[in-house]
Amino acid sequence: MGQSEARSRDPAWSEARGRADKRARTEATQESNKRRKLDGVDKVPIYATKFSQEELDAEGRRPKKKVAVMLGYAGSGYKGMQINNEEKTIEGDLFKGLVAAGAISKANADDPKKSSFVRCARTDRGVHAAGNIVSLKMIIEDKDIVKKINEHLPPQIRVWGFEQAKGSFSAYQLCDSRIYEYLIPTYCFLPPHPESFLGRELVNLAKEADDLAGYEDRQLEVSTFWKETEEMHVKPFLDSLDPEISAEVHRALYDEQPKILDVEPSMEPLEQTQDASAEVRTVPTEVQATPEVPNIGTTTKQPASEEGSRSAGSPQALDAPNLEPPQSDSGSELVDEQPKEAEPPEETSQRPQLSPLETALKQLKNTIITAKKNYRIHPTRLARVQSVLSNYTGTHNFHNYTIAKLPRDPSAKRVIKTFTAGPSPILINNTEWLSLKVHGQSFMMHQIRKMVTMAAFIVRCGCPEQRMQESYAHEKLTVPKAPSLGLLLERPVFDTYNRDLARDTSGIERGRIGFEKFEAEVQEFKQREIYERIFREEEKDDTFHSFFAALDGVRRPDLLYLSSVGVPAAKREMAVNVRTDRRVEGAAAAAVGGSDEESEGGDMEDG
Numbered sequence: 133m134g135q136s137e138a139r140s141r142d143p144a145w146s147e148a149r150g151r152a153d154k155r156a157r158t159e160a161t162q163e164s165n166k167r168r169k170l171d172g173v174d175k176v177p178i179y180a181t182k183f184s185q186e187e188l189d190a191e192g193r194r195p196k197k198k199v200a201v202m203l204g205y206a207g208s209g210y211k212g213m214q215i216n217n218e219e220k221t222i223e224g225d226l227f228k229g230l231v232a233a234g235a236i237s238k239a240n241a242d243d244p245k246k247s248s249f250v251r252c253a254r255t256d257r258g259v260h261a262a263g264n265i266v267s268l269k270m271i272i273e274d275k276d277i278v279k280k281i282n283e284h285l286p287p288q289i290r291v292w293g294f295e296q297a298k299g300s301f302s303a304y305q306l307c308d309s310r311i312y313e314y315l316i317p318t319y320c321f322l323p324p325h326p327e328s329f330l331g332r333e334l335v336n337l338a339k340e341a342d343d344l345a346g347y348e349d350r351q352l353e354v355s356t357f358w359k360e361t362e363e364m365h366v367k368p369f370l371d372s373l374d375p376e377i378s379a380e381v382h383r384a385l386y387d388e389q390p391k392i393l394d395v396e397p398s399m400e401p402l403e404q405t406q407d408a409s410a411e412v413r414t415v416p417t418e419v420q421a422t423p424e425v426p427n428i429g430t431t432t433k434q435p436a437s438e439e440g441s442r443s444a445g446s447p448q449a450l451d452a453p454n455l456e457p458p459q460s461d462s463g464s465e466l467v468d469e470q471p472k473e474a475e476p477p478e479e480t481s482q483r484p485q486l487s488p489l490e491t492a493l494k495q496l497k498n499t500i501i502t503a504k505k506n507y508r509i510h511p512t513r514l515a516r517v518q519s520v521l522s523n524y525t526g527t528h529n530f531h532n533y534t535i536a537k538l539p540r541d542p543s544a545k546r547v548i549k550t551f552t553a554g555p556s557p558i559l560i561n562n563t564e565w566l567s568l569k570v571h572g573q574s575f576m577m578h579q580i581r582k583m584v585t586m587a588a589f590i591v592r593c594g595c596p597e598q599r600m601q602e603s604y605a606h607e608k609l610t611v612p613k614a615p616s617l618g619l620l621l622e623r624p625v626f627d628t629y630n631r632d633l634a635r636d637t638s639g640i641e642r643g644r645i646g647f648e649k650f651e652a653e654v655q656e657f658k659q660r661e662i663y664e665r666i667f668r669e670e671e672k673d674d675t676f677h678s679f680f681a682a683l684d685g686v687r688r689p690d691l692l693y694l695s696s697v698g699v700p701a702a703k704r705e706m707a708v709n710v711r712t713d714r715r716v717e718g719a720a721a722a723a724v725g726g727s728d729e730e731s732e733g734g735d736m737e738d739g
Contacts, residue, residue: 179224
């Protein structure tokens with residue numbers, strides 16, 4: 133072993149190098165900012181409102197009070213919660229709405245810091261919140277100020293109300309804990325296809341560990357799913373094709389990619405891409421189990437009764453109003469759906485037509501997705517999901533569930549109070565969904581989404597639950613982050629502040645911080661703007677199918693710690709015929725979370 137290799141494996145040396153790299157990046161950023169100021173290229177932030185000196189002088193001074201503002205939002209179309217000088221964010225639109233309504237003075241309209249603007253929890257691009265809180269100094273003389281603020285906000289951002297707080301109140305510092313919800317289709321707990329790379333390796337490694345019987349027992353309630361799907365859906369479709377195309381389609385779906393699908397591998401790391409559907413498309417065709425074919429739009433549904441006999445775990449349909457997707461999307465203007473200019477006829481006519489093989493692949497993919505969405509989780513499977521989630525409760529070292537955290541970093545230890553799965557799945561548009569709720573003191577970047585991925589893979593891979601405890605040890609494991617689509621902040625908790633407030637004898641009128649008085653409004657908004665948006669986007673893009681199918685096909689050992697062999701299997705050199713050039717290796721590593729660099733904020737900032 134060379135000296136450089138020995139040093140690279142020394143944790144202390146790696147930690148020191150990490151600090152040095154961080155310091156160098158910070159210095160480089162500071163230097164870049166100085167150059168921008170000297171060159172005069174700083175732009176006015178998009179959230180700032182500029183007023184003339186005459187307007188500022190005419191406004192006069194008005195009293196401001198420290199308040200806690202309760203709000204909710206659907207994150208689609210936004211670059212996250214945290215304010216950004218150049219990107220459209222929730223805080224940016226909220227700040228502009230506060231200024232336009234007169235809740236923030238014109239003198240402070242160019243900088244949120246002037247109003248002591250602080251968020252409780254930061255959510256990333258595409259992540260929603262039924263309840264979040266910001267604290268700031270606000271002008272509250274107008275009794276209709278909440279109504280006026282909402283008039284200046286898009287429908288997918290709502291201010292529920294505010295409470296006057298102590299002058300020292302900070303929404304971030306005084307928050308006790310946060311409750312998040314993650315909605316996930318139950319078909320995500322199906323095992324990998326037996327012909328995918330991960331599916332084959334799980335069986336092979338179970339045999340190697342002399343655990344095949346145990347593996348099969350952990351997959352018993354889903355043991356016939358793929359066989360039935362093959363016989364009832366895939367085989368009839370393939371039999372209807374020309375024999376030559378049929379053989380090529382079947383081979384292309386779960387084995388080597390046909391030449392017609394060869395594309396240049398994307399070098400954008402998966403962990404840099406927050407949009408879930410875009411994340412999956414960065415996987416190169418050489419390492420995918422399911423070839424990435426053009427998006428086929430909305431999946432054709434099977435009648436619900438047709439699959440009723442497929443599983444003994446029939447869900448209770450959610451008996452509530454307004455579950456079907458609405459005829460119009462009130463917040464659609466934020467999803468970059470601007471009308472496009474018509475292309476010249478000669479360019480349109482030159483668009484390549486799909487070959488018979490490409491058309492067949494698209495149809496077969498649609499058939500498999502439909503079969504998966506017809507799946508209904510068995511009670512035994514649901515019980516195992518809950519059992520796996522229970523392994524998160526308590527205080528653990530979550531260094532494998534975030535980025536840039538070493539095992540020895542004390543800040544990697546976090547407290548999870550509860551992590552539960554809803555007892556009854558809900559049925560929306562013939563897709564069954566499960567609600568997962570996690571209550572924790574605080575969360576690190578990507579932590580919840582990585583926790584969801586790990587739990588789903590433990591169940592779907594028939595992995596022994598002891599692997600959960602092993603993930604808290606010092607060994608570094610690859611844990612991809614689940615799509616942001618299903619994540620929403622349900623509410624922050626301020627129990628300690630509210631208890632102290634009850635004992636306050638100052639006589640100053642201050643209200644409890646919470647969402648109880650807005651419950652009806654919050655639930656209606658969550659149903660209309662968040663839940664239905666999640667259901668529509670999954671129906672349109674098949675986000676969750678693409679995420680798991682792509683990872684099942686990555687021909688690397690990174691995820692093989694999920695097998696019966698355990699962590700050692702993930703450290704082996706693979707003896708398979710895989711291209712090893714840096715482009716493909718880099719893209720394959722990104723597909724399983726090998727690159728965690730981020731160009732923007734994560735799900736939470738210790739939020």
